[in-house]
Amino acid sequence: MYNAYETFHNRRTFLNTFFLLSISIGNRNQISKLLFNFTILQKMSLQDFQNGEDFVDQMLCGLQSGLPWPDMSIPTGDLFDDQSAFLTTKLRQHQISAGNGGVGILSSDTKSLLLQQQLLLFQNEMVDPSSFNSIQDLVHGFTGSLQSNQTQNFQYPSAQNFGSSGPTTAPITKAPTTVGASSGGGGSGPPAQPRQRVRARRGQATDPHSIAERLRRERIAERMKSLQELVPNANKTDKASMLDEIIDYVKFLQLQVKVLSMSRMGGVAAVAPLVADISTEGGPDGVQAAAGGAAGRSSNGTPSSSTNDTMTVAENQVVKLMEEDMGSAMQYLQRKGLCLMPISLATAISTATATCHLSSARNNHQLLGGGEGGGPSSPNLSVPKP
Amino acid sequence: MSPPQQPSSTNPNSLKIRLTHRFLHNLNNLNKKRSNLDNTQIHQRYNRVKLAAYASMAHVVGSRRAWSRAILWKIRNRKVSTRHKRVDHKPTNHHHARSIKRRTTNHSNPKREYVDPNGNSGQEVKLRKLVPGVETMDACGLLDETADYIKCLATQVEVMRNLVDLFSTI
Numbered sequence: 055m056y057n058a059y060e061t062f063h064n065r066r067t068f069l070n071t072f073f074l075l076s077i078s079i080g081n082r083n084q085i086s087k088l089l090f091n092f093t094i095l096q097k098m099s100l101q102d103f104q105n106g107e108d109f110v111d112q113m114l115c116g117l118q119s120g121l122p123w124p125d126m127s128i129p130t131g132d133l134f135d136d137q138s139a140f141l142t143t144k145l146r147q148h149q150i151s152a153g154n155g156g157v158g159i160l161s162s163d164t165k166s167l168l169l170q171q172q173l174l175l176f177q178n179e180m181v182d183p184s185s186f187n188s189i190q191d192l193v194h195g196f197t198g199s200l201q202s203n204q205t206q207n208f209q210y211p212s213a214q215n216f217g218s219s220g221p222t223t224a225p226i227t228k229a230p231t232t233v234g235a236s237s238g239g240g241g242s243g244p245p246a247q248p249r250q251r252v253r254a255r256r257g258q259a260t261d262p263h264s265i266a267e268r269l270r271r272e273r274i275a276e277r278m279k280s281l282q283e284l285v286p287n288a289n290k291t292d293k294a295s296m297l298d299e300i301i302d303y304v305k306f307l308q309l310q311v312k313v314l315s316m317s318r319m320g321g322v323a324a325v326a327p328l329v330a331d332i333s334t335e336g337g338p339d340g341v342q343a344a345a346g347g348a349a350g351r352s353s354n355g356t357p358s359s360s361t362n363d364t365m366t367v368a369e370n371q372v373v374k375l376m377e378e379d380m381g382s383a384m385q386y387l388q389r390k391g392l393c394l395m396p397i398s399l400a401t402a403i404s405t406a407t408a409t410c411h412l413s414s415a416r417n418n419h420q421l422l423g424g425g426e427g428g429g430p431s432s433p434n435l436s437v438p439k440p
Numbered sequence: 441m442s443p444p445q446q447p448s449s450t451n452p453n454s455l456k457i458r459l460t461h462r463f464l465h466n467l468n469n470l471n472k473k474r475s476n477l478d479n480t481q482i483h484q485r486y487n488r489v490k491l492a493a494y495a496s497m498a499h500v501v502g503s504r505r506a507w508s509r510a511i512l513w514k515i516r517n518r519k520v521s522t523r524h525k526r527v528d529h530k531p532t533n534h535h536h537a538r539s540i541k542r543r544t545t546n547h548s549n550p551k552r553e554y555v556d557p558n559g560n561s562g563q564e565v566k567l568r569k570l571v572p573g574v575e576t577m578d579a580c581g582l583l584d585e586t587a588d589y590i591k592c593l594a595t596q597v598e599v600m601r602n603l604v605d606l607f608s609t610i
Contacts, residue, residue: 270580277583284590297563300586304570307593314600315489316482317608 455592458500459599466492466499491515497596506581507589510573 278296282288285303289295470488498511567586568574574585 273580274583277580277587281583281587281590284587284594294561294563297561297567300590301563301566301570304567304586304590304593307590307597308570310597311493311593311600312486312490314597314604315493316486317604 455500455595456599459496459592459595460603462500463493463496463596463599463603466496493596493600497592501588501592505588506573506577506585507571508573514572 278293281300282296285296285299287299287303467489470492494511495515498508498515501508503509503512564579564582567582571582571586571589574582577585
């Protein structure tokens with residue numbers, strides 16, 4: 055584009071090429087839209103009103119295609135909201151009047167409005183630093199040419215407007231330095247950088263969407279961190295692998311619940327009324343009574359051919375385990391004359407005794423061992439010492 | 441030693457204590473209700489214990505979390521549908537009860553394609569299937585609920601493991 059500027063000396067042909075270029079790029083790119091509107095303004099300045107109808111037609115179609123622009127310009131930053139809103143309203147008024155009138159009412163007002171709006175939007179946009187410099191030069195070229203042309207056709211009002219547009223081009227010169235320094239594109243760093251007025255506005259005003267996006271991403275990152283502490287395998291290389299870990303861990307936990315509820319459910323379910331009574335009564339007196347009652351009540355499904363003593367031991371064990379770690383529970387057992395041994399030994403003992411109850415215990419031990427997988431082999435409570 | 445009753449905290453020790461109490465209570469209730477009917481069937485017993493586990497987990501957490509609300513609601517619907525089943529044995533009512541259950545438990549769209557129109561990845565969808573009650577939440581809330589769910593599941597597993605270890609040799 056810069057080459058085109060240099061090579062084409064004649065403004066008109068140059069403008070035509072730009073016009074064609076911008077149309078070909080289409081309305082997707084901000085740069086193309088800028089070019090489009092600049093070309094329109096140039097045409098406005100260059101062509102006389104003697105060309106009449108075709109000029110008006112061009113302007114009308116140009117303005118109409120530029121309609122999405124005012125809509126986009128509305129959600130700009132706080133500092134320039136008033137100005138852009140004002141400009142958009144004025145532009146719309148002029149558009150309506152132009153549409154209705156059909157004569158060359160496309161006066162200097164609309165032109166100035168367009169130019170100012172473009173400059174505003176231009177400042178508010180995040181343009182890549184690479185294309186920025188070329189655009190900036192083009193802007194300088196255009197404004198210079200516009201000013202020179204304006205003095206030919208519309209002297210008084212244009213002088214006012216382009217006088218105001220002059221200082222607005224000044225921040226643009228400062229802007230590339232900041233854009234070059236920070237990473238281009240949306241959402242670079244915190245919005246409140248007081249370095250440049252343009253910079254702060256740019257950070258805030260990029261879109262409310264990008265700010266919301268940034269906040270959302272930060273919140274998600276926080277939650278991921280807290281999840282990472284819960285899940286045992288915590289190497290946060292990226293979000294996707296972390297999510298996979300989380301999913302696997304949830305599945306694993308649910309599987310553990312399944313397995314644990316399958317194993318020894320008879321035993322647990324039978325002893326549960328005992329412990330439940332204890333927990334509801336909550337006193338040591340209730341322990342003895344409940345133990346006696348439950349032992350009498352216990353159905354044939356109980357694996358426990360136990361006496362009241364072991365029941366009370368078990369109850370106290372439950373309480374201990376709730377309050378402290380397994381270590382203290384083990385100590386309690388040892389005080390009571392019980393010992394702990396690994397599962398394999400316990401199964402060996404149980405096979406040695408060879409009752410049907412103990413064989414079922416062994417099966418469930420094996421199930422437990424298989425279900426717990428990679429965890430440490432849990433020490434198993436043993437049979438009371440003889 | 442942490443105090444046993446702190447309803448607002450999810451301190452792991454207090455959570456464990458409350459879970460244990462509640463779990464045993466639920467087991468007791470379940471066994472009392474249908475003590476004579478299906479005691480011999482292993483599969484049904486296992487289902488009941490599993491249900492007791494999840495129910496206790498959900499009750500302890502209460503209505504604070506979306507997943508616990510979802511579990512409690514499922515359990516309630518399940519009870520309602522089974523009650524319908526028991527009262528009338530007509531096939532129409534049976535279908536009606538089943539349809540109630542299906543309709544109420546799947547209040548979001550039952551078919552979930554792997555890429556939602558929002559552009560969710562397959563992972564998020566999987567996570568939503570695993571954690572109950574997060575069907576309609578955004579990604580942020582989803583992760584929050586998942587964290588809480590994992591915490592409670594882990595404590596529940598620990599409680600169950602300890603209980604089983606305790607009572608296995610008796």
